[in-house]
Amino acid sequence: MPNRRQFIKSAAGLALMSSAPSLWASRAAAASDDELVAAAKAAGQMKVVVAIGGGVYLDTLKELFFNPFTAETGIETAFVSGSYSERIASLRAMSETNTMQWDIVATTNDSVRAPELVNYTEDLGDCTELSNVVSEGIDGSCLGNAVLFDAAGSVLAYDESAFPNGGMKSWADFWDVEAFPGPRALPNYGSPWYVLSAALLADGVEPKDVYPLDLDRAFKKLDELRPNIVAWWTSGDQSQQLFRTKEVVATMVWNGRAVKLREEGFPISIVWNGAMFDATALGVTKGAPHAIAAKALLNYLYTRPQAHAEHAKRLNYAPPNKHLGEFLDDDFESTLVTAHLPTTVKSDPAWLAENRQKLIERWTVWISG
Template identity: 30%
Template sequence: MTTTKDRLDAPTRRDLLRGAGAGAGALGAMAAGLPTLAIAQDGPIVWVAYGGSTQEAQKKTIVAAFMADTGIEVIPASGPDLAKLKAQVQTGNLEWDVIGVIGSQAIRAGRAGLLEKMDYSIVDTADLDIPPLEYCAPYYSYGGGIGYDPARHPEGRHPTNWQEFWDVERFPGRRGLRNRPDENLEMALMADGVAARDLYPLDVDRAFASLDRIKPHVSHWIAGTPQTISLLTQNEIDFVFTYSGRVEAAQRDGQSVAYVYENNIVTGAYVAVTRGSRNRDAAMRLVSYFLKPELQAAFCNIMGYGPSKSTARAHLEPEVLARQPDLQDPGTAITDVEWWAENGEAVTTRFKTWLLT
């Protein structure tokens, strides 16, 4: 059986530069339209993202095509962190060139002088379903929802929305939630009866009151996204907030996991360039590859996420297209990144304190 690892093992740089990697060559051909150009750079590009199957899929598709077309090496790293980014920019010891970020982070980081303004003369914004931001470009959207093991919790024995997730009498079991406020506040409010389309501006006090009710039943506050799956498959939790693409990757590996596609929280994923990058032009060119429709589709066909470009949907496999969250569904919550940019720092401080009490 073909595993996710088999599908995600990227060709080596030597393979890419020699044109021997068949997958990379095919993706390079799909990304045709830009000739191989000499791009000013000072060493390889360091690209930091969130790791796991998502970053591996990006390496195999988007990054592989960029390396094949340009001959520029891209070194992956995991764990983007605004505090580390700030330290790098302030000291001038830059380790990262291209950064995977969420929109609210990018807004705050851009205003703090940590990111380059996005060069939209290089990065094509045509046909975007998710609006581009001044300091970052969107390349896919992901749905966050309820994950569970169908072998342990078959139909009728697992929650199907956030009110049921909070209902520990009807659906007893260990919960897993992320160790950050974003997404937690939204689901807490929906669990308390707020409609998905009426969430913003978030009623923070009401959200924390709702979180107080579920807190005793949360056995794991999860830092790393891959753990949302590993804790589930290792029977350390029963129900978890996770992401559709992570569940679908685990399913392809034959793991007993399932996902609820209704009542999702949909968020855009963005890519940005570090302020002062010595590889600025090459970094912007890499960002432009993240927005190529064919490459977005190749990535989303692996992970099941939604592309940011409407034209990419024509290249999605039918089963992937059928699983996309319905952004017109009134039960689907769409993250307001501007609200989080304005309020995220204060809410995060409160959330960290709340976790310790």
């Protein structure tokens, strides 16, 4: 007998087959008829400029979200690519000279309360103006001055062939070099709080108690493992290559990169216990020339769970539509962070905003020492 989940997925599939004419048309009416779209048009706001990453990521977003938004509303979307630091520098410069050209800026859930973003992005409150975010988003989708878009996890991953009698199950195991011998790697790409959080978990701190970070305790625990860290990776490609060349037996890695290795046939296991929750966040800039249209776009992004599912399949990120899982098989859904939220560590953006600078300074001294 089919279970409830199978029934929901079957019903969703039948609904898809009977919908016309596009796979992505479901729930479109909620977006195209939205009051925000009408208000944007009434104000003559027929364009949204989005500052976000580029490459395959942006191409995918265009195909699944931005181009359909334009097709359904007539509101054009334009894009500015660049690194996070470049975006923040440009955002600050435009804000301070009152020459804002962007409408939406992409950041992260860790950074939304940082002064450079709180000061330069609009307060969305509890997102009641963005009805789809409230009704269709997963818990925590509204971040005050931004909304979640897609999420990932920094997981513990290990080479199964290195541990034929059974592998790691926690960060405590990652630190246990006697029971699980072999060289390790950890990331060093600008978010050291993930590594520090893992150190605290390895030292017995419960996930719910990781924040505020006890830096003395975390660095002391890191000192123990340091002789066994052979690489501090700075890019997703490097984290994968360390496994391919057998330079390490385990590392913290983005879940999407680990899944890609598995698809290549590499014997990798992913441990979600104590994974670090990470997500893109999208905020409306203060002084945005097309602020109403920007909100209409944010609202639209939370519709059409089929598009969210396709996004997840292509990039292994989990968009925030709460119906996403109805369009994915169970095995694939288990590779997404949204299937493991109870066991993930979520950062405290307010604490990071207050302590980020001293944390990074201390990390920089430690990593180079």
